[in-house]
Amino acid sequence: MTKPQIKRGDQLVLASHNQGKLAEFQALFAASGVDIKSAAAFDLPEPDEDADSFEGNARIKALAAAQATGLPALADDSGFCVTSLNGQPGIHSARWGGVRQDFAHAMQRVHDEMGEATDKRAAFVTVLCLAWPDGRAYFVEGRCDGQVAWPPKGENGHGYDPIFIPNGETRRFAEMTDAEKNAISHRGRALRQFMDIYVAPDA
Structure with a gap:
């Protein structure tokens, strides 16, 4: 089956209401010429994410946005997976912030x-799903391994960025510029795969 491709000038719905995530995706897509619009721009409701995997939740969000707008939609489901917590918070990463998405609390x-755990290993994982209104769905995955660091530091990024140091670095994600983070982040890696496969090169 021929893989569908997004072209320069096409509109793509990002199936998220998270403004930090929207800004991150818009920066990553800046050179592609693809017009990224958020689900909030279409007043779309947020579907229940009741799958048991990143892939399943990404599919739920992308298909809901594609079918509601008639446009191709891109969703990501991401999580912070801590080895000593058996991969938690994982798919529940946002929920650990509670109703108010309070990531200081999370x-x-x-x-x-983690308590006195000596194993500080952790990873950020992203699965991207590109969905079309006819129900087709395609996936890519990105991962960034590192470790949990305490206390939180840095003012950039969002979510768990202030307590994560990627392998090969001494700084937390939240201490990096957007460009530095995007070069090595889970989402940056997933999106570069996505670009290579699903975004048509300029003619």
């Missing part, structure tokens, strides 16, 4: 639940 919970 980071504190990670720290508290």
Whole structure:
């Protein structure tokens, strides 16, 4: 089956209401000429993410946005996976922030639940799903391994960035510029795969 491709000038719905994530995707897509619009721009409701995997949740979000707008839609489901917590918070990473998405609370919970654990390994994982209104869905995955660091530091990024140091670095994600983070992040890696496969090169 021929893989569908997004072309320069096409509109693509990002199936997210998260403004930090929207800004990150718009920066990553800047050179492609693809017009990224958020789900919020279409007043789309947020579907229930009740799958048991990153892939399943990404598919739910992307298909809902594609079918509601009649446009191709891109969704990501990402999580912070801590080895000593058996991969948690994982697919529940956003929920650990509670109703208000309070990631200061979520980071504190990670720290508290790790306790005296000596294994600090963690990874950010992203699965991207490109969905079309007819129900087709395609996936890529990106991963960035590193370790949990305490206390939180840095003012950039979002989510768990202030407590994650990627392998090969001494700084947390939140201490990096957007460009530095995007070069090595889970989402940056996934999106570069996505670009290579699903975004048509300029004619």
